[in-house]
Amino acid sequence: MNHTALSYPFLRHEFLQALEDSGSACDASGWYPVHLSLQRDSDTDANLTESKMTEPDAKNAEATEIEIAAEKSAALMPLYLKDHSMGEYVFDHAWANAYHQNGLEYYPKLVTSIPFTPSTGPRVRSEQPLSQDECTQFVDEVLSVAEDTGASSWHFLFPSAEHRQLFNDPRLLQRSGVQYHWHNRDYQQFDDFLATMNSRKRKMVRKERADVAAQGIRVSIEMGADISPDLWSLFYQLYERTYAKRNGSRGYLTEEFFTQIAQTMPEQIAMAVAWLNDQPIACALYFFDHETLYGRYWGSVGEFSYLHFELCYYTGIEFAISRGIKRYDAGAQGEHKIVRGFEPIETHSLHWIKHPGFRDAIARFLVEEKGGIARHIEQANRMLPYRKADQ
Structure with a gap:
């Protein structure tokens, strides 16, 4: 059993369902759910389906109740079609502006994340461990949805270390960020x-x-x-x-x-x-x-x-x-946390960019950004309040 994915509160059926039922993450708020569900028909076969989208054009699809991997043999990956970048905490507004300045449409885009929740964790809910082949299936299916919906990109935000490795696909660019966590x-x-x-x-x-x-x-x-x-x-x-x-x-x-x-x-x-x-x-x-x-x-x-x-x-x-x-994740940002014992940690996201030219430009930017993040973490570590022997 994938205990971490099942205990992680933000991937629970109840949490995701409440986001939609309450109108917090729904079409009207710019978070149109097109979640992907993987059904394992046998020990060797797996089929991916879209649990919310019944037409190729998600904007014209009739919304139905989420099926958050209720079956023991299923895996569920949240996926949203978005027409803005709010509530994500991995900022790509500059990318959207660059598209606009060049006469291109950045929206809609696809996002795999927990809406309004910048907390690292699993991004697929499954009682059975995911295989590399199944993760590749998920990527393939997301790109198929992107083609059907005209999405410019897909953004896989704040994955756990395990899921970042499983989704380490050559089609995806890796991005780094920083948060401050307390360790017990x-x-x-x-x-x-x-x-x-x-x-x-x-x-x-x-x-x-x-x-x-x-x-x-x-x-x-x-x-x-x-x-x-x-x-x-x-x-x-x-x-x-x-x-x-x-x-x-x-x-x-x-x-x-x-x-x-x-x-x-x-x-x-x-x-x-x-x-x-x-x-x-x-x-x-x-x-x-x-x-x-x-x-x-x-x-x-x-x-x-x-x-x-x-x-x-x-x-x-x-x-x-x-x-x-063992760990206290007190939310995004807040460098004042450092002097109170919260240590800098590197966060991650993965990005698929359809346009080849912009993909290359963003890839170069991410290399420079990662260097800046590394320097910031090094500087923040020097500001920690711990005695030398306890660091």
């Missing part, structure tokens, strides 16, 4: 983690946590099944407030999405809640599996010193330590 080195409590930091940064973390407490704020962890409807309602209000404050827009996800996952997959959800005078004032939402904690969304009713760091970093670290979770 068998700590028994938060102070064990602090003990690995140099004195100045250890004092900084303690001061930040003490300042939160000095404001009269206490923090609790609410497990998924125990999160009340009122807390979910507040969380969504704060989620929208965060987006409005950051860029003046609505959040990608609808309230119906959160309502649905609260009911269908609570066992992989936790929420850090900050309370002042017994009233909730801030929330941070986590997902988790047996090896990784994923910090996804946060919001607050106002400005409170260091509360973001407390809910989004320190409380998450404590939660991971308490459950023996």
Whole structure:
């Protein structure tokens, strides 16, 4: 059994279904699902089918309910036809602009990713390990869909190391990025983690946590099944407030999405809640599996010193330590994570570009970009707060 692919929360049927049912990832939002399902008819035969697309032109296809590999013999790869590049976190806007400037259409394009979720993980859900031949079948079928739909490209975002190797096809270009993850080195409590930091940064973390407490704020962890409807309602209000404050827009996800996952997959959800005078004032939402904690969304009713760091970093670290979770992925970007113990890691994506000239130009760009990413990771590692012996 491919345990990682089945436990990874964002590839679960319940998560992907909620994205579509809620109108968060659907045709109207520019994420038209054309998921591919591989059916193993026998030990040696495998057939690929499109679980959402019944016509060659996906834009004219009638949407049907997702079949997220319900059968034990099936594998499911999410695939979306898109007319924009929002919600991906692997930025190709410059590529789209270059196409436009040369009188070419970059959209539609195909994307294999978890919408609005820049978290590395498996990109095919299967109870049986995938073979190299099956992965090649998937690539062949995606390129067939690209031909049928007029897609300019296919983008395979944030794959796990295993799936990046299995999909290491010569037709695909490799791209690198960087995120910052915290690693649990068998700590028994938060102070064990602090003990690995140099004195100045250890004092900084303690001061930040003490300042939160000095404001009269206490923090609790609410497990998924125990999160009340009122807390979910507040969380969504704060989620929208965060987006409005950051860029003046609505959040990608609808309230119906959160309502649905609260009911269908609570066992992989936790929420850090900050309370002042017994009233909730801030929330941070986590997902988790047996090896990784994923910090996804946060919001607050106002400005409170260091509360973001407390809910989004320190409380998450404590939660991971308490459950023996090995890694904390606190989301994209955020170089301020480095001095708080989050280490730079290289992320990956794979890209098929139909136009030969643009493929060559993008390939050259990716070589230069990878060098810049490597230099950034080297510099970030020098900024880590750990004592020399603990790095």
